[in-house]
Amino acid sequence: MAWASWLAWLACAAAGAAGMLFPRESESREVVALDGIWRFALGGREEVDVGFRQRWYLRELPKWVNGHLAGNHSGGHLPFDLDVTALLEYDAPSLLTVAVNNTLSPHTIPQGFTAYFNDTDMYPPGYSVNDYTFDFFNYAGIHRSVVLHTVPDVFINDITINTKIIGETGVVQFDVSYTISENEVDDEVSCKITLLEESNKAVGEVSLCEGDIMIDKAKFWWPVHMSNSPGHLYLFEVQLNHGQKRKDVYRLPVGIRTIYWNETTVLLNNKPMYMYGFGKHEDSILRGKGLDHTLLVRDYSLIEWIGANSYRTSHYPYAEEALNLADRQGILIIAESPAVNLDNFDSVLLEKHKSVMAEMVNRDKNHPCVIMWSISNEARTQRKEAGPYYKSIVEYVKSLDKKRPVGFVTNRNMYQDKAAPFMDVIGVNRYFSWYSDTGDLELVSRQVEAEYTKWHNVCKKPIFMSEYGADTISGFHQLPSFVWTEDYQVDLLHEHFKAFDNLRKKGFFIGEMVWNFADFATKQSVTRAQGNKKGIFTRERQPKHAAYLLKTRYHHLANEQLKTMTE
Incomplete structure (x- = not known):
């Protein structure tokens, strides 16, 4: 079998509009991981601004195999693949070279800007800094797996799955697309679809490339705490x-x-x-945003320990390995795009934003854990031009997937937000008694209940609290509780819980998501003590005192929900 394509999972690279299947081995496919320590070559300090001067941020990023250009792409967090069949040396080692650039501009997603310092008394000539407004560190490099994989000359290039439930019957609607070589005849292609149980027993079989499979007395996919058997998966086999x-x-x-x-x-x-x-981040103390399977298992173990049922992939698409785990463990995922803190809404950015949404939807469309698309976080949606911009984005995402709600996360005022009317679901970030009324914990419950009630009354949409919390340095204690201490984080969460219980009774409040799962890195700032410290867990994944309070809260909600489901 010939090596047919190089599949790269890079933090700096993204797919096109077509879907791309996760690389899996089978009777017809081989997968070879190229993970490990790559040999990096960094630009010299004397040429620190060469990328800005030559406007690299407007270019597609090139990849070479044995000195030959294999292809290029721009964007981050999502995969792409390239056909390198003709570029490999089959009787000698091959050299793969990737140029990676994390420079941000007003037309990248996420956005950034380059600041130039012209005071030559204080700065060297040509001194510049690429900066950004979002609150996490802009790591550069290859953060996820790079694999070389094979496909035959006639191969499956995409699968789209939708499901329905009719009583106790499950319906799997499927559409398989394929690629054939120029020498093959399309009329001779056929598909055999088999749906398998965990025991490898076939529960449905059809000979179609597009159609339905009906399963009597099907086992449905449920999240944790809504079933005693969460995360049930069938195996959809295409021949x-x-x-x-x-x-x-x-x-x-x-x-x-x-x-x-x-x-x-x-x-x-x-x-x-x-x-x-x-809310989470792909971040750890040793690997930054690098994919770490051990850390991934640790995070999901902590999610189970604390009793949570969901998280948001703030503020970018996470590695597909994380979604695979969520599918199996029954964790609900709000899949968020990299459009964080958008600061302008012109036509160039709109097309880039649509492209990113297509990449994310097409990659993640078949994951049952993904229950909502979040198209941005904390954009400047009070601006007039945000209205038509977000209307266009929402309509586009709905054209790609009509089976999930489309929402966003905002920190604007409900009367001024121009994007909110177009959403199916709205997440609102608020930091009462932290960024506002700092230290006044007695105001939290009142303010949370009033704020989220107004959001629903104005927008008539399901509302959830997508971020709340307080920076907390592990080991800091003070009584009465004081900002930055573990005691203050505990008290702040406790006051929020009072409001959440009142809001749930009103019938429109659908969730509470603390910020953040764990401490994470940010750029250097006098307001950030070695990063953002709002984590319930430390960056090393050890619990702060508030983790035990949250565990009590979440397990109570879990027991309440499971009891409701079984009554």
Whole structure:
């Protein structure tokens, strides 16, 4: 079998509009990981601004194999692949070279800007800094796996799954697309679809490339605490044939579940859903944003320990390995785009934003854990031009996926936000008694309840608190509680819980997500003590005192929800 394509999972690279299947081995496919320590060459300090002067940030990033250009792409957090069949040396080692650039501009997502300092008394000539407004560190490099994988000359290039529930019957709707070589005849291509249980027992089989499979007495995909058997997955097996020959085999885990929504709630399998979890970051003390499977297992272990049922992929798409785990463990995911702190809304950015949304939706569309698309976080949506911009984005995402609600996360005023009217669901970030009325904990419950009630009254949408919290340095204590101490974080969370319980009774409040799961790195600032310290866990993944309070809260909600489901 010939090496057919190079599949790169890079923090700085993104896919095109077509879907791309996660690289899995099968009878017809080989996967070779190129993970490890890459040999990096950094630009010299004397040429620190060469990328700005030559406007690298407007270029596509090139990749070479054995000195030959294989292709390029711009954007981050999402995968892309390149066909390198003709570029490999099959009787000698091959050299793969990737140029990576994390320079941000007003037309990248996320955005940034380059500041030039012209005072030559204080700065060397040509001194410049690439800066940004978002509150996490802008790491550069290859953060996720790079793999070389093979596909046959006739191969499956995409699968789209949608599911329905009719009584106890599950319906899997599928559409398999494929690629054939110029020498092959399309009319001779056929598909055999088999749906398998965990025991490898076939529960459905059809010979179609597009159609339905009906499963009587199906086991539905449920999140944790809404079922005693959460995260149930079937295996969707596609055998692609050309004439009488089997050409390709691909197996995709799928879950059968439905999502509906209205002005007050989101329904999962026709049951009201309440989210309790976190905003997160892909961040750790040793690897930064680098994919770390051990850390991933640790994080999901802590999510289980604390009793959470959900998190938001703030503020960018996470590695697909994280979503694979969420599928299996029954964790609800709000999938968020990299559009954080957008500061202008022109036509160039709009097209880039649409491209990123297409990449994210097409990659993550088949994950049952993904229950909502978040198209941005804390953009400047009070501006007039934000209205038509977000209307266009929402309509575009709905054209890609009609089975999930489209929302965003905002920190603007409900009367001034021009994007909110177009959303199905709205997440609102508020830091009462931290960034406002600092230290006045007695105001928290009153302010939270009033704020989120007004949001629903104005927008008539399901509302959730997507961020709240306080920076907390592990080991700091003071009584009475004082800002930056573990005691203050505990008291602040406790006051929020009072408001959440009142809001839940009103019927439109669908979730509470503390900021943040763990401490994380930011750029250097006098307001950041070695990064953002709002984590419930430290950057090393050890619990602060508030973790035990949150554990009590979340397990209470979990028991309450499971009891409701079994009554």
